[in-house]
Amino acid sequence: MHIRFIRTLLFATIVLCMSAASFAQIGVAIRIGPPALPVYEQPLCPGDGYLWTPGYWAYDYEVNDYYWVPGTWVMAPEVGFLWTPAYWGWGGDGFVFYDGYWGPHVGFYGGINYGFGYFGAGFEGGRWDGGHFFYNRSVSNVDITNIHNVYNTTVMNHNDSHVSYNGGNGGISARPTSEEESAAHERHIPPVATQTQHAQAARANPQQRASATMGKPGVAATPRPGDFNDRGAVPAKQAGAPYTPANRGGNQGSSENNTAQTTAVHPHDLTPLARSTPNTGNPKQDKKYQQQQDKQIAKQQQERDTLQQKQDQEHVQLDKQKANDAQKQQVEQKHQQQTQQLQQKHQQQTQQLQQRQQPANREPSKK
Numbered sequence: 368m369h370i371r372f373i374r375t376l377l378f379a380t381i382v383l384c385m386s387a388a389s390f391a392q393i394g395v396a397i398r399i400g401p402p403a404l405p406v407y408e409q410p411l412c413p414g415d416g417y418l419w420t421p422g423y424w425a426y427d428y429e430v431n432d433y434y435w436v437p438g439t440w441v442m443a444p445e446v447g448f449l450w451t452p453a454y455w456g457w458g459g460d461g462f463v464f465y466d467g468y469w470g471p472h473v474g475f476y477g478g479i480n481y482g483f484g485y486f487g488a489g490f491e492g493g494r495w496d497g498g499h500f501f502y503n504r505s506v507s508n509v510d511i512t513n514i515h516n517v518y519n520t521t522v523m524n525h526n527d528s529h530v531s532y533n534g535g536n537g538g539i540s541a542r543p544t545s546e547e548e549s550a551a552h553e554r555h556i557p558p559v560a561t562q563t564q565h566a567q568a569a570r571a572n573p574q575q576r577a578s579a580t581m582g583k584p585g586v587a588a589t590p591r592p593g594d595f596n597d598r599g600a601v602p603a604k605q606a607g608a609p610y611t612p613a614n615r616g617g618n619q620g621s622s623e624n625n626t627a628q629t630t631a632v633h634p635h636d637l638t639p640l641a642r643s644t645p646n647t648g649n650p651k652q653d654k655k656y657q658q659q660q661d662k663q664i665a666k667q668q669q670e671r672d673t674l675q676q677k678q679d680q681e682h683v684q685l686d687k688q689k690a691n692d693a694q695k696q697q698v699e700q701k702h703q704q705q706t707q708q709l710q711q712k713h714q715q716q717t718q719q720l721q722q723r724q725q726p727a728n729r730e731p732s733k734k
Contacts, residue, residue: 397426397462400538401433401455402577403529403607407587409483410440410599412509415516416500418443419492419507420450420562421481422588424531424577426464427570433577435584436569437600438483439592444469444556447495451550452476452485457535458700460707465696468557474550474693477533478541480524483507487541491522529607551693565592582610632703633678634671637710640664643721656720663720667713674709678702 401424409419422438441450453467454477465477473490484492484506493502501516502509511517532538543551558566569575572595574585580603586595587603594600642660681702685695 397455400457400462400532400535401426402531402582402610404479404481404531405435405583405587405603405607406529406605407438407603408601409438409508410588410590410601412502412507412514413440413590413599415514416442417591418450418500419483419485420467421452421483421485422584423453423481424455425453425566425570427576430576434570434572434575435577435580435587436566436575437584437586437595438481438588439562439565439594440590441559441562441592443500444559446498447471448556449473449490449495452479452481454479455532457532457538459704462532462535463700463703466558466692468555468692469559470550470553470555472546472550472553475541475543475547478539479531479533480528482524484522486522486524487539488544488547491520531607551697552691555691555693557692561592565589568593568595577610580606582606582608632699632706634675634706634709637671637706640668640671640713659720663716667716670709670713674705678705 404424405422407422412419417440420439420441423436424433425436426433443449448469448471451468451470451474454465455462456465456477457463467476468474476485478487479485480487484490484503491503492507493500495501496516499516501518502514503522504511504517504519505521509517528539530537530539533541569586572586573579583603583606585602586600588601589595590597590599642657642664681698685698688694690698
């Protein structure tokens with residue numbers, strides 16, 4: 368119980384920290400997907416060693432609205448490291464955000480076509496060679512008078528989709544390749560401080576919200592992180608698809624309820640089981656119903672505890688394996704899906720029990 372309490376407290380703290388940094392990953396699911404990716408130009412690379420990180424839609428849970436985090440050039444934290452972009456994916460009960468990371472290889476980013484070398488898989492905008500980053504001029508906007516480590520390789524990009532999420536209704540159907548799965552097991556570095564501050568600045572700017580921009584942000588990309596007012600910052604040329612706050616551009620999941628809601632990740636996050644109090648006027652029938660409820664709730668609680676114990680064991684195993692953030696994120700998504708499936712199963716059982724009582728409840732009491 369002590370370990371479970373510490374793990375619960377730690378997870379809650381992590382979720383709060385990620386929310387404050389606008390990098391909410393697992394714990395809250397959004398029923399309506401992000402708007403389409405806007406169309407914009409890439410600012411000029413500010414100098415040697417900067418790598419392009421594409422813009423994306425993040426979500427502000429306090430105002431229940433998406434906001435655009437501009438694409439920007441960022442200094443790589445280590446020689447040889449590349450950026451894997453963030454993306455949204457349908458998790459079965461809502462859209463879940465997967466944060467980007469730095470690593471020796473580009474991992475899976477949902478098959479989303481962010482452009483500028485990120486065409487859904489891998490990165491075609493440049494490569495590391497001999498400790499220096501070489502830019503592919505066919506997709507990267509660089510000034511060859513200042514940056515000489517360049518090459519020119521034509522990249523065929525036949526995907527004109529501006530869809531910004533994976534899975535769900537209308538989303539990209541891509542799945543990780545074996546190479547991308549291998550990349551997920553490598554050592555990663557989370558977004559650096561300048562990227563976090565960049566995202567926080569976007570969140571704090573009401574003009575970056577989807578409801579204010581109609582999917583066409585005023586600042587779509589910046590030369591450096593946080594340079595929202597720099598003369599090199601570029602606005603979006605157009606929205607990626609028609610957008611209104613009412614339909615979010617039609618990016619909806621399979622659920623009928625399209626409002627943001629908190630989604631439990633583990634069984635102990637769920638609302639405690641409780642029985643209803645029948646009052647049919649038939650004491651014998653009411654007592655029987657209460658006994659059936661007690662039996663059902665006991666079984667459901669046992670199933671919750673069993674699943675929680677299994678998930679706790681997987682947490683311990685991850686700690687022993689010293690799993691990276693991507694591995695932990697995948698496991699937490701699996702736990703979220705397991706928990707929601709169990710909750711839905713129990714809700715159906717409760718409804719069925721209530722329905723079986725309804726005919727008897729309408730019968731007049733016998734004297």
